[in-house]
Amino acid sequence: MPHPPHGRFPGQAVVIGAGIGGLTAARVLADHFEQVVLVESGTLPAVAGPREGVPQARHVHGMLARGARQLEALFPGLQTELVAAGAPLFDHGLLASTTVFAGLVPRTHAGVQAHGFSRDLLEWSLRQRVVNHPRVTVRDRSPATGLCWSREARRVVGVRLADGEVLDAEWVVDASGRFSKLPQWLEQAGFPRPAVKVVDAGLAYATMLFDAPGRDFEALQHMNSAPDLPRGAFAIHMEGGRWAVTVFGAGGDHPPTDEQGWREFAKTLGNDDLDALLASATPVEGAGIHGFKRTENRRHEYTAIRQWPRRLVAIGDSVAAFDPVFGQGMTVSVLQAQALGETLARPGDLDTAARRTQRRVAAIVRTPWLMSVSEDLAWHHHRERGTLPLRLRPVLWYKRRLIRLLVTDPEVSRVFLSVYHMVKPPRALVGPRMLAKALFKAPRLGPVTAVTGTDGAR
Ligand SMILES: Cc1cc2nc3c(=O)[nH]c(=O)nc-3n(C[C@H](O)[C@H](O)[C@H](O)COP(=O)(O)OP(=O)(O)OC[C@H]3O[C@@H](n4cnc5c(N)ncnc54)[C@H](O)[C@@H]3O)c2cc1C
Known part of the structure; x- marks a missing residue:
């Protein structure tokens, strides 16, 4: 027709x-x-x-800047409406506390907006x-x-x-x-x-909802890294002054869904910002702890x-x-x-x-x-006691070097965030400047300590 x-x-x-x-x-x-x-x-x-x-939807749901932009085009005024409903809008580089295996990422204006709302x-x-x-x-x-x-x-x-x-x-x-x-x-x-x-990193989430006073960050990301650091966390400041806090573990290292176990799991991350947030936060009555395992x-x-x-x-x-x-x-x-x-x-x-x-x-x-599978194949092969496919090794090697640079080089942080938010294509990470930095400027690291524990998520 x-x-x-x-x-x-x-x-x-x-x-x-x-x-x-x-x-x-x-x-x-x-x-x-x-x-x-x-x-x-x-x-x-x-x-x-x-x-x-x-x-x-019970778990932290962040919308990438590219998706937010497209949603706004389809539903004009959406962003203003979400802000009016109390959802904080902020620069991701400036107002997110981000920790990667190489350490805490210094805050920098990234020109990429993130929006804290519940799904x-x-x-x-x-x-x-x-x-x-x-x-x-x-x-x-x-x-x-x-x-x-x-x-x-x-x-x-x-x-x-x-x-x-x-x-x-x-x-x-x-x-x-x-x-x-x-x-x-x-x-x-x-x-x-x-x-x-199917590529399964053996990842599970467990999420709690809190009332908490405002902090000097609107979101928190504590990223895991295959195969030594299976655990991580996300927190997002949402409408109504609420915070959703998700802890997660890959490679079968799943977070518990009872409060004491959940808190102990969160503590093992050794993340000062997360610890301070949780210390000041009151669990929302009746919200419970929700686990999620189907993440492959x-x-x-x-x-x-x-x-x-x-x-x-x-x-x-x-x-x-x-x-x-x-x-x-x-x-x-x-x-x-x-x-x-x-x-x-x-x-x-x-x-x-x-x-x-x-x-x-x-x-x-x-x-x-x-993007998702290159990281998760590392978990997958680690779990299956297999070896990482040859074609993936240089990709992961390069990515790890860029991640090390995040803690020392704000320019790398900005480009990384733009690619993460899909506003720049991944080739932005392999331009001549980024290549030179990755090859010659990536800081050295001390040994990485593995933290693992029980499987409690549903
Ligand atoms: C733990 C977790 C955390 C996530 N966090 C993020 C995040 O931070 N950012 C992000 O972008 N994405 C995140 N996602 C992914 C995100 O939830 C989905 O990609 C997104 O919801 C798009 O899914 P969808 O609309 O295709 O399906 P869904 O959102 O799952 O919706 C499917 C709908 O179809 C309905 N349905 C199912 N079967 C039928 C049927 N037979 N007839 C009629 N209706 C039916 C369901 O009830 C449901 O309402 C997360 C996913 C998980 C599991």
Whole structure:
């Protein structure tokens, strides 16, 4: 079907899953279809608060600057609204306490903004805008249980819900997250089951929520490093004066989920800023401690399916879910939704647009996947007592030298943060100046002491 002159396709598009990927996809599709229906299996709360469909939302969720910029383009005024709700906006280089294996990173103005909010607040703010969009209908407690196909099963024509209802669809987006059933649905329709790549760092999170007075930093990162330093922590100052504090451990060194064990685990990091924050903080009553273990990098090779179904696109964690330590998942989902909009805006056949979009989705995954997996393969091979693939050794060697430079060279910090936030491409880390610094200026280190312990996370 050619692109209609008024810029909108007739009929309705259906989005499965109301997480960050699904909400942004619904917003984008509303520019191109007469109607958009967003179905969500869980209950969507009327206020910003936890919901069962996204247990990961209990943990520190940082949005990279690139994702924030794109969200603002899709939802103008979002940032101002989050700030008005009390979410601190700050320069990541200046107001984050960052510790790497080489030591504490000196603060420096990085020109990269970070925003401290709970994922609940972000999702709720997006949801309000999507729910109020005149062309979008949001239906919660409506799990999708399968896809409906054209007679020759090459084109998706609808989505089946758990109660048997079928939603006709000119276009379907699967944004149902890490545990998406799409591979099974494709197989049932006669498509080959997509290959899956998994790289598991054996990482688990455990998170507590606190009320705490303001500090001279708005966020804290204590990064781990394979294979000697499995433990780390994140803390973020959020709306309502609250702090979310996540401790984590890779390589199977998992944080406990009882308070005493959790605090002891945090103490082993030897991080003065974290210790001071926790000493001044009061746990939020009834918030408990939440563990999370399903953190493996998992990527479906959908573009390898030669005859990709027409009118179907998968985005977000449904395609590729990342180790959360690098904070990439939400940004990747938003960029993929943006790519979906760009493909649909181009003149062309709706039937071929899905395959084109799916290729762009895969291209967006590539760099974040490499960033995440290059580090995690080190854990993976350490756990399996294997040796690190030869091709990865120079990458990790170089990265470690750059990380050592973070504690002495503010310019390296600034470039590193820009790449981390996806506002500069990774090649910025291998320009002539950075190369020279990495090769000749990286400070020497003393021996690294390993800290490991019990496995307590659920
Ligand atoms: C512990 C942890 C910490 C993380 N921290 C960060 C971070 O700091 N920064 C960051 O950018 N990312 C982080 N992520 C990743 C981030 O949560 C996801 O990448 C992001 O939410 C995008 O996911 P999504 O929209 O694809 O899926 P999700 O957010 O998981 O949403 C999927 C939705 O689909 C619904 N659903 C599932 N099946 C069905 C069905 N059959 N029918 C209808 N609805 C369905 C679910 O209920 C859910 O609402 C973290 C992840 C984890 C696990």
